[in-house]
Amino acid sequence: MKLIEISEKNYPEVARIYGEGLQTGTATFETTIPSWEKWDAGHLSFGRILAVEEDIPLGWAALSPVSSRCVYGGVAEVSVYVADSARGKGVGEFLLKKLIEISEANNIWTLQSGIFRENIASHKLHLKCGFREVGYKEKVGQLHGVWKDNVLLERRSKIVGI
Secondary structure (H helix, E strand, C coil): CEEEECCCCCHHHHHHHHHHHHHHCCCCCCCCCCCHHHHHHCCCCCCCEEEEECCEEEEEEEEEECCCCHHHCCEEEEEEEECHHHCCCCHHHHHHHHHHHHHHHCCCCEEEEEEECCCHHHHHHHHHCCCEEEEEEEEEEEECCEEEEEEEEEEECCCCCC
């Protein structure tokens, strides 16, 4: 597996994988795939990675700001999406571990993730990569008319901001 940077050119593959995540009903509150412009504007300029093997996109990960306030400049939200065909093969772990490295190289001291309670695979992945559960938001939003809880996880860097 190798990593390439997400760009406008390969965004259709990122969008396809995101669409597969939407179809699960356990990945996000979003119901539509954003345009490149919207996706680009919502993510930090670093930590936009696409895992490929033999030129086949397997999954992607990216960082989003949690706030525009300067005190949260070292805090980012994590997104990790794995293609249907690549799930259960270590792609998510590969991406999340690399995203942690990239975040620390860019002075991010805390990573956050909000995961639907029923998304057990994502929850386990984050715990395996050093995240801890800090709480949950009960019935924080609806997806297709169903209230969803969001489990909150975070990872505090051991090398940045100590």
